[in-house]
Amino acid sequence: MAFRGTCHCGGTVFEVDAAPETVTSCTCSICSKRGALWAYYRKADVRIVKNETPTTYRWQTRTVAHNFCAVCGCTTFTESPDFSTGEANFDNPLTNINARLLDDFDLAAVPVTVIDGKNLW
Template identity: 25%
Template sequence: MIKGTCHCGQISYEFNDTPPYANRCNCSICRRLGTLWIYSDASNIKLEGLDDSTSISYSHGDQELDFRTCNRCGTTILWQQLATPGEGRMAVNLNMADLDVVNSIRIRHFDGADTWTHLD
């Protein structure tokens, strides 16, 4: 299990899966957010403190993904499907975990800006 928390501790997650790698994406939003994504089905991710009063929702482009950010400290927490929030594929920001956990997971670089393929 991987545990993560935003900087102020208001929102946290438990990731109950084993990610084969973490994804560093260079698309316009991920590059600006500085996120490091790990993915699973939403049923494998337990969220604490995340609701509309504690997080800011943002969607752009094709309006398919809902990015959530802590409204207190500004940490980007996750993205989920806008059409089915809390269901299906979800990503959480591995940068919210302890540094030793982050360093133990292989990082792949994804070209979300152009080719939609891994660069490594």
């Protein structure tokens, strides 16, 4: 069963096969303003079904693509290298979806992990 996420206007549609088991709330300067709850996936595990009005914001090192819908303004997904080792691994890219966009999904049942991005980066 695929889990489908859509932005408010429907211009962005993505699917994942595995439901997120946890989501992340990050306190860094951009995540705290965007309000997303992030679910991390390998790039190959996220299908971007429709991306009609994408806009990308990059800041600081410009390494991470913060995507949002230009029509309705919803934060949609980010594309980044894998930073799990502390280094940017471009051979193992991630697509991190905003789990708030998942339709027909009980997000309240998923535990939220808070990452102190404000002090980490």
